[in-house]
Amino acid sequence: MILSVVIVTYNNRTEIDACLEALDPTLASCEAHLHLVDNASNDGTAEWLQAARRDLAGRFPRFDLILNRTNRGFTAAVNQGLAQCQGDRILLLNPDVIIPAGVIPLLLRELDADPQIGVVAPQLRYPDSRIQPSCRRFPRKLDVVMESTGLVHLARHCGYRDWKMREFDHRTSIYVDQPQGAFLLARRQVLEQIGLLDERFFMFFSDVEWCERIRAAGWRIRFCSEVFVYHHKGASIRRDRRRMLVTSTRSFIDYFAMHDRTPRDRLGTFFIALLLRMVLGVRWLAETVRKS
Secondary structure (H helix, E strand, O other): OEEEEEEEEOOOHHHHHHHHHHHHHHOOOOEEEEEEEEEOOOOOHHHHHHHHHHHHHHHOOEEEEEEEOOOOOHHHHHHHHHOOOOOOEEEEEOOOEEOOOOHHHHHHHHHHOOOOEEEEEEEEEOOOOOEEOOEEOOOOHHHHHHHHHOOHHHHHOOOOOOOOOOOOOOOOOEEOOEEOOOEEEEEHHHHHHHOOOOOOOOOOOHHHHHHHHHHHOOOEEEEEEEEEEEEOOOOOHHHHHHHHHHHHHHHHHHHHHOOOOOHHHHHHHHHHHHHHHHHHHHHHHHHHHHHO
16 A cells, blocks of 8 residues: 655744654555645745755655745645645645654554545644644534624533534544544545645635535545544644734635525625624734734
8 A cells, every 4th residue: 555645844844853753653554655845934944855855765665845936825735745646545744743653554444444434534632642622514604603703602502513513522533524634644536536625725724625525525534533643733823823814714704705606695705704804803913912
């Protein structure tokens, strides 16, 4: 079996070395191809990857390094890596993830146990071993209203199940709509049937939309609580948080807009966009005060 691993870096110099170092012991049971794409990092990541090129080429039967001259966006960079993949299984991996030994073989067995499973994802944990919430339902416009107005906490006591799955403790293996895109292990058949990620999304929500297409095509997505990886959540995002707030808000609006079919749908998206931009203004101001 060949496993193709796609990693996109952007100013991840402090994380990528540990990520790659952890890959070796967990990939011993299969032939692994590594596809690294750097999105014009300015913190020394690209230079480090260049220096490590020979070592990485010796550790992986196939190693590709793409150094973008400009930041093309996370989604476009992932697609650059996916276009190079030839493996039977494909792993989309964030550079701030550390994979303990033995995780990959267990997840491959989970994937092979049921031909209807198209994607598997492990439990995510913070570096201090606390469980990190990572599973969500596909978002609805009602979720935005409930979240933005603070009514979600009251509604949960009345049986409301929000898109962030706050009622789920992530200690049980279940089928889900969308696990976090930090670690997604997929069959090649899924990529061949569903296609690449949607580059209308610069960074956020491309994994959500991809999972939606996967589910719509009849595949199942499995969250496996029996195995875990460590995830330094939002390592790149924290370095430019205000810009990421704007990008995520725009992507959230675009996600709803792409599902609009009727004038009523478009009117709903218009009001959701207003609400999200109001929330963005508050969060932007709070972040500005925090940084000052």
